[in-house]
Amino acid sequence: MSGISLDLIGSLNHAGAAAQAEDYGALARQLARRGQDIEALTARAMAWSVAVPTWGVGTGGTRFARFPGEGEPRHIHDKLADCGVIQQLTRGTRTVSPHFPWDKVSDYNALRQEAAQYELGFDSVNSNTFQDQLDQPLSYKFGSLAHANKMTRTQAVEHNLECIEIGRALGSRALTVWIGDGTNFPGQQNMARMFENYLEAMGRIYAGLPTDWTMYIEHKMYEPAFYSTVISDWGSSLIAAQTLGPQAKCLVDLGHHAPNTNIEQIVARLIHVGKLAGFHFNDSKYGDDDLDAGSVDPFRLFLVFNELVDAEPKGLDLAYMIDQSHNVTDPIESLMASAMEIARAYVQASLVDRKALAEAQAANDVLAAHRMLKQAYLTDVSPILAEARVRQGGALDPIAAYRASGYRAAKAKERPAVKGASSGIV
Ligand code: AFD
Numbered sequence: 001m002s003g004i005s006l007d008l009i010g011s012l013n014h015a016g017a018a019a020q021a022e023d024y025g026a027l028a029r030q031l032a033r034r035g036q037d038i039e040a041l042t043a044r045a046m047a048w049s050v051a052v053p054t055w056g057v058g059t060g061g062t063r064f065a066r067f068p069g070e071g072e073p074r075h076i077h078d079k080l081a082d083c084g085v086i087q088q089l090t091r092g093t094r095t096v097s098p099h100f101p102w103d104k105v106s107d108y109n110a111l112r113q114e115a116a117q118y119e120l121g122f123d124s125v126n127s128n129t130f131q132d133q134l135d136q137p138l139s140y141k142f143g144s145l146a147h148a149n150k151m152t153r154t155q156a157v158e159h160n161l162e163c164i165e166i167g168r169a170l171g172s173r174a175l176t177v178w179i180g181d182g183t184n185f186p187g188q189q190n191m192a193r194m195f196e197n198y199l200e201a202m203g204r205i206y207a208g209l210p211t212d213w214t215m216y217i218e219h220k221m222y223e224p225a226f227y228s229t230v231i232s233d234w235g236s237s238l239i240a241a242q243t244l245g246p247q248a249k250c251l252v253d254l255g256h257h258a259p260n261t262n263i264e265q266i267v268a269r270l271i272h273v274g275k276l277a278g279f280h281f282n283d284s285k286y287g288d289d290d291l292d293a294g295s296v297d298p299f300r301l302f303l304v305f306n307e308l309v310d311a312e313p314k315g316l317d318l319a320y321m322i323d324q325s326h327n328v329t330d331p332i333e334s335l336m337a338s339a340m341e342i343a344r345a346y347v348q349a350s351l352v353d354r355k356a357l358a359e360a361q362a363a364n365d366v367l368a369a370h371r372m373l374k375q376a377y378l379t380d381v382s383p384i385l386a387e388a389r390v391r392q393g394g395a396l397d398p399i400a401a402y403r404a405s406g407y408r409a410a411k412a413k414e415r416p417a418v419k420g421a422s423s424g425i426v
């Protein structure tokens, strides 16, 4: 099932082929002078993939308003079609990460097959106990897995267990748990007891995990709770993961830290204890802004990948996902651009000569060590990324191909806009 005409992709790729060959050749010669083989880097770029969140293809919003985009997906079937376009053009987003109950259907085996028609598989399953659903007996206004009332905790546990069941049918191997639990007032709740309540409830979910599954614990410093959050930081996340057991690991969402936090150091620490689950990629200036990966601070993204590439000999098995809110752009364009920026950081980090870097560090040659990172970061690896896409049948320039296809305008006719004001998270 193909969303964009193969003829269109082929003709645009053909039109740009000579320039691509020239740029790729020039970069190959530049890298060869540094003793690097461009083909090995292109092979790495071709093997790379990051998951797209199903909710990311819808237009996002803020607390103040949501301005719906044209031809927005109405349900999981439309979302899969949009994710299919992202994968078709970029060839670097082979899985989608669903969110329940937002993506509920009656037949998950059929949904798995539907996704496979777009050449998509399912990544981690996300539970949602940060808002109330229509048919839900107990409210999450004052929390879910850390709620003072055990009945509410049980309801949240059961939802997570249902997510695991759905995930099994979809071929997923992980459950991501992010909760909004916390307090807005000092004294509102006992902070120690809330954490104990959380661990008690999470223990019940953990007991229901299939043996080949992993549970990803996602921390977040603040919002929706503003005074205290139960899993506020990587310390709380690590304590929870260590308490629960080997199948529980810590997921790092780049936007979930205080400004200026040294996230790459957190990554190094979690790798050290074998508890790094993976990432939710996005960018931010102030908080959990959910801006496009690499749009504000691409150097930070590179430094995160520098830690990951450095730790490759340890045999990391990580989950990579984009988690963004697209309020002022076409979500498909933002997700394609973000997927390419994330792949860029990965390839740039792969350029670092690890042996030479270790030698400079051992000799305390500060500037030489630093310049090795900067040289990698300043190398424009765009021709490698383009080559990896084209060799796999993707687009030389995914955004240009998408715009030329008229996909969004066609979807605007097929998918009528839902009228009325709305706000909040997608
Ligand atoms: C939240 C968290 C979490 C959650 C998502 C929902 O990052 O990953 O699943 O956004 O939209 O801020």
Ligand code: MN
Binding pocket: 178, 218, 253, 280, 323
């Ligand atoms: Mn996230």
Ligand code: MN
Binding pocket: 253, 255, 256, 288, 290, 323
């Ligand atoms: Mn977030």
